[in-house]
Amino acid sequence: MGYGRQELRLVSIKEFMLDRPFQESLFACSIMLQKHMSDLLPGDFSDSKLVEAMRYCVLSDGKRIRPFLLMATANMFGVETLDTLNAASAIEFIHVYSLVHDDLPAMDDDDLRRGIKTCHNKYDEATAVLAGDALLTYAFELLSRPDTHQDAATRCDLINKVALSSGFRGMAGGQMMDLEKQDQDEISNEDLAKLHRLKTGELFMASVEAGAILGRASAADRTSLRNYAHDLGLAFQIKDDILDHQGVVEGSIELDETIHINPNKKAKTENASIVDVLGIDNARIRLKMLEEQAIARLKGFGDKAKLLRELAEFVVERKR
């Protein structure tokens, strides 16, 4: 380990999170998370390539917005950042598992993710299915462990929230809806909003709620935070659509001609994006509205919600 627990304790909440420019806080969280996730996935486990593939997917570059949501929310209620790392890793494992499975040839058939080869492209399809399965399973193992939280009832709350948001009533249901809607000629504005809430919004909401659970937030605070994450999730999706519209894919590096794009990729009917449905100008207006609405949800928290407020700005202003 590069640093001990004691050492990191010295970098207290205030220093790490609140008294710095936002991008530094985001970066610091992402570094801590990266280290923690690397420790959780032993590089030398067995002679199998399963853990190697899990590490490949998890430790590649990512914005880490969901774990940051969890960490920043827990922070508002005085939870030491180090004490959020297991739960934050579990949320990221679930996000990464969903990317690995969504990228499969039978689903979105993507060759690149975050600028590098997708898991099935780097290894093979069977390994990608199993790496996703194992990451999802590991997330729940992690959440059940006493070093995630000393109180078992709190751990069960976390597990229940995360499972509900990522299962058939949440993220998996959203991906199914996405695939089903691709076969239809057009999608209504309501269906598109529902699809985005399930595919993206639910895990955003689970991330802040997990932070709130760790921080023993009141029911009223949890509702406000949930509403914030709901708006943020939609804003995130609209921003993605706007970036796509501008020809830049979320999380990818700038494409240049040396990067191999799968020539066998099926020409799939992609779902209409919000930009297609609303037009680019109205999409920008809706994005701004959602940003303001998300920030307004945080009114009651005062200065404590600085990071979440700045995150909303970051999500809306980001260039990729």
Next chain:
Amino acid sequence: MGYGRQELRLVSIKEFMLDRPFQESLFACSIMLQKHMSDLLPGDFSDSKLVEAMRYCVLSDGKRIRPFLLMATANMFGVETLDTLNAASAIEFIHVYSLVHDDLPAMDDDDLRRGIKTCHNKYDEATAVLAGDALLTYAFELLSRPDTHQDAATRCDLINKVALSSGFRGMAGGQMMDLEKQDQDEISNEDLAKLHRLKTGELFMASVEAGAILGRASAADRTSLRNYAHDLGLAFQIKDDILDHQGVVEGSIELDETIHINPNKKAKTENASIVDVLGIDNARIRLKMLEEQAIARLKGFGDKAKLLRELAEFVVERKR
């Protein structure tokens, strides 16, 4: 619901489980489980085919040995059978998810399972991946719920045990090892035993341990039960190999010529079976030895272990 909780309470442990021929107990458990799993997967949920596919996979015919292991073990410690149904369903959801993913074209590429079309064959690959994902996720949601057990620490124990046994150190790791060994010319006896322990044994062990956790069994009793399940899992696998050798595939109906077998199925190198490694006569001797050893593990439990003892006989004597 066809029957109320009160009504089923009347059918007490003794009546249901111990005072009947073994096959009736197994059948009764399987019927209760079927009803419970059907209630857990709402037939009318949303307009998506995801839940339909989950129901298709879960409610098809199966021996239900893993949930029976859990129910029979909990029964030994006086746990009312009805109070085991959530945990037993979770175990079966995880078993079914693993079958659905293992059957995928990128893995074992099977067209039939339990005598009917596999999930990707009935629906499509994307649906099969998502149905598996959603079943795995639902298992953990279920285990985290207060109606699974009133004590949160017990629920966390269940989740931890089940997750460890099915993740990269358990079942998923076993499936990866299986795929990796298929590319090699031969497999050692030890590697084959390890593969079977991971792929089959771990979930068998988790099933009895979950029953023991629900029954608040002592550490010593848990160890004996775990050893029993370890031997039973190996015996189960050897019996499968012997049945395969005799041309009968586990869980399939008698094949007749009207059943369509995928003509595009890749001719994969299958792993050497125990029959290949030991020869049929030695495999039968080893099977008998494991049965006796499994039953010997139960010595300390006396009459209470009647069902587990009979299950070992059933596993070894079964015709399919």
